[in-house]
Amino acid sequence: xxxxxxxxxxxxxxxxxxxxxxxxxxxxxxxxxxxxxxxxxxxxxxxxxxxxxxxxxxxxxxxxxxxxxxxxxxxxxxxxxxxxxxxxxxxxxxxxxxxxxxxxxxxxxxxxxxxxxxxxxxxxxxxxxxxxxxxxxxxxxxxxxxxxxxxxxxxxxxxxxxxxxxxxxxxxxxxxxxxxxxxxxxxxxxxxxxxxxxxxxxxxxxxxxxxxxxxxxxxxxxxxxxxxxxxxxxxxxxxxxxxxxxxxxxxxxxxxxxxxxxxxxxxxxxxxxxxxxxxxxxxxxxxx
Amino acid sequence: xxxxxxxxxxxxxxxxxxxxxxxxxxxxxxxxxxxxxxxxxxxxxxxxxxxxxxxxxxxxxxxxxxxxxxxxxxxxxxxxxxxxxxxxxxxxxxxxxxxxxxxxxxxxxxxxxxxxxxxxxxxxxxxxxxxxxxxxxxxxxxxxxxxxxxxxxxxxxxxxxxxxxxxxxxxxxxxxxxxxxxxxxxxxxxxxxxxxxxxxxxxxxxxxxxxxxxxxxxxxxxxxxxxxxxxxxxxxxxxxxxxxxxxxxxxxxxxxxxxxxxxxxxxxxxxxxxxxxxxxxxxxxxxxxxxxxxxxxxxxxxxxxxxxxxxxxxxxxxxxxxxxxxxxxxxxxxxxxxxxxxxxxxxxxxx
Numbered sequence: 001x002x003x004x005x006x007x008x009x010x011x012x013x014x015x016x017x018x019x020x021x022x023x024x025x026x027x028x029x030x031x032x033x034x035x036x037x038x039x040x041x042x043x044x045x046x047x048x049x050x051x052x053x054x055x056x057x058x059x060x061x062x063x064x065x066x067x068x069x070x071x072x073x074x075x076x077x078x079x080x081x082x083x084x085x086x087x088x089x090x091x092x093x094x095x096x097x098x099x100x101x102x103x104x105x106x107x108x109x110x111x112x113x114x115x116x117x118x119x120x121x122x123x124x125x126x127x128x129x130x131x132x133x134x135x136x137x138x139x140x141x142x143x144x145x146x147x148x149x150x151x152x153x154x155x156x157x158x159x160x161x162x163x164x165x166x167x168x169x170x171x172x173x174x175x176x177x178x179x180x181x182x183x184x185x186x187x188x189x190x191x192x193x194x195x196x197x198x199x200x201x202x203x204x205x206x207x208x209x210x211x212x213x214x215x216x217x218x219x220x221x222x223x224x225x226x227x228x229x230x231x232x233x234x235x236x237x238x239x240x241x242x243x244x245x246x247x248x249x250x251x252x253x254x255x256x257x258x259x260x261x262x263x264x265x266x267x268x269x270x271x272x273x274x275x276x277x278x279x280x281x282x283x284x285x286x287x288x
Numbered sequence: 289x290x291x292x293x294x295x296x297x298x299x300x301x302x303x304x305x306x307x308x309x310x311x312x313x314x315x316x317x318x319x320x321x322x323x324x325x326x327x328x329x330x331x332x333x334x335x336x337x338x339x340x341x342x343x344x345x346x347x348x349x350x351x352x353x354x355x356x357x358x359x360x361x362x363x364x365x366x367x368x369x370x371x372x373x374x375x376x377x378x379x380x381x382x383x384x385x386x387x388x389x390x391x392x393x394x395x396x397x398x399x400x401x402x403x404x405x406x407x408x409x410x411x412x413x414x415x416x417x418x419x420x421x422x423x424x425x426x427x428x429x430x431x432x433x434x435x436x437x438x439x440x441x442x443x444x445x446x447x448x449x450x451x452x453x454x455x456x457x458x459x460x461x462x463x464x465x466x467x468x469x470x471x472x473x474x475x476x477x478x479x480x481x482x483x484x485x486x487x488x489x490x491x492x493x494x495x496x497x498x499x500x501x502x503x504x505x506x507x508x509x510x511x512x513x514x515x516x517x518x519x520x521x522x523x524x525x526x527x528x529x530x531x532x533x534x535x536x537x538x539x540x541x542x543x544x545x546x547x548x549x550x551x552x553x554x555x556x557x558x559x560x561x562x563x564x565x566x567x568x569x570x571x572x573x574x575x576x577x578x579x580x581x582x583x584x585x586x587x588x589x590x591x592x593x594x595x596x597x598x599x600x601x602x603x604x605x606x607x608x609x610x611x612x613x614x615x616x617x618x619x620x621x622x623x624x625x626x627x628x629x630x631x632x633x634x635x636x637x638x639x
Binding site: 046061062067121124125128129130131151229230233234241242245246247248249250251252255 | 361363364460461500504511622627630634637
């Protein structure tokens with residue numbers, strides 16, 4: 001009888017990404033955690049000892065808490081706006097059978113092909129007080145003074161929605177493509193209207209893609225740095241900017257690390273909570 | 289035993305082998321030394337390379353390998369790499385090199401090995417024996433002359449209502465030097481930070497905005513978002529070279545000197561190349577070429593600005609009338625100032 005050896009193949013295949021993860025993600029994260037638990041020493045970069053002072057500073061300083069709130073508020077707005085724009089776009093791309101489909105898909109994904117910095121400056125040119133949009137509105141007498149679109153939260157949200165829309169569309173689109181068309185045909189054969197088919201068949205099946213898209217966009221939005229700096233005009237303060245200020249201008253790596261760890265923990269917590277709530281709803285839907 | 293008679297081919301082959309064996313040490317010796325330098329990128333590097341580094345490569349058989357970044361970014365890098373440094377030399381600003389010295393990541397240089405150092409005033413030498421100051425710039429007022437007809441002549445004049453909604457100041461960085469400079473402008477002493485906070489609270493709602501990086505400030509000038517800034521002489525010079533109508537104004541209270549230094553990184557085998565490079569920066573002829581392209585004030589007493597650069601580059605007399613930031617004081621207190629800045633000044637900006 002021929003003996004079959006232990007299947008080492010999968011382990012070998014997994015070894016490379018695992019090593020990569022441990023060396024380049026887990027180890028730096030551990031260093032960041034260790035640094036955040038050190039005592040900052042005046043005039044020196046690396047802290048010493050073991051202390052929770054940096055976390056106490058983060059949670060007792062109203063600036064940090066306000067910034068955490070602003071960061072999450074921006075993340076939520078960006079997620080909602082990308083969902084509202086991305087869902088119909090994804091449905092259109094999925095349903096469309098003409099050449100327009102390729103064009104719409106290209107336009108949707110085009111932002112990925114352009115640098116974030118270039119995109120941000122593009123928005124500055126379009127939306128600043130002397131930008132194209134305000135000039136147009138002023139010229140036609142629609143407004144009598146420029147609207148301040150950028151260098152505030154609105155500007156940051158506009159820029160981020162543009163940057164992150166492709167991630168939402170792709171995520172929803174991948175769910176839509178996995179839907180078996182025969183399910184729709186069966187429902188139609190049984191007398192369901194197109195609206196009922198969309199609500200009872202398509203929507204429940206596309207929810208996992210929506211959840212994945214919302215989580216992905218939210219994580220990318222709260223961790224974003226360049227767009228908030230350039231379109232927020234340094235008036236809008238988010239946690240990544242606050243962390244960078246500690247690293248780059250005051251050389252306080254310990255406090256900067258604590259801010260980064262708080263951001264990481266908060267994002268993980270919110271993501272898990274959202275995913276759990278959505279999964280429960282989904283299971284309830286399936287049960288129904 | 290029979291030996292064949294020598295052929296033309298064997299004679300030529302032998303001659304080639306002998307020539308190769310004689311020449312090999314010279315070939316080996318001719319391999320250029322790699323000199324890895326952390327420095328500012330973009331047009332700054334282009335100007336630096338053409339004015340200085342090209343000569344270093346040619347005169348000393350060196351291959352310069354640039355690693356681009358800002359001063360604090362590069363300082364953070366050498367701090368992170370302290371166990372195994374990958375850079376030979378790094379550009380830093382004054383606040384950064386205090387940190388570098390305290391952390392022991394910088395190497396001292398031998399001033400006797402730096403060419404032209406005798407022509408460099410004593411106050412540009414590092415008191416602890418580290419690299420002397422180069423890339424001398426000044427921080428003052430930069431004005432868009434196409435939009436501002438009567439430029440402010442002092443820092444205090446920036447509070448004048450005619451400049452409301454026209455001025456931008458450093459936001460994400462540069463806030464600490466702004467505080468110290470405004471404290472000096474209003475009290476004659478840069479250590480009265482409470483006064484600076486008070487005055488900036490008055491000014492903040494009337495600002496056109498904050499700027500972050502150099503490109504951010506340039507974009508805001510180009511877009512007409514701001515027409516005045518508290519900024520650097522050399523960045524204004526570079527922008528003017530590109531055709532922007534920007535002019536540096538030396539304030540009545542005196543500008544603030546913003547020198548940079550190219551420091552040898554602790555553990556490098558190329559300290560001598562750092563010394564040679566600094567010597568080239570002090571070369572009167574090269575420093576004029578560097579001033580023309582990058583706007584830095586020549587540090588050598590023997591460097592005489594040609595007529596076309598007078599008025600565009602600060603004179604040595606203006607340098608002597610300028611102020612120095614107290615970086616020890618700033619470094620020690622900037623953590624607390626940052627919290628106050630984010631709490632007291634930033635929210636007053638129009639969002």
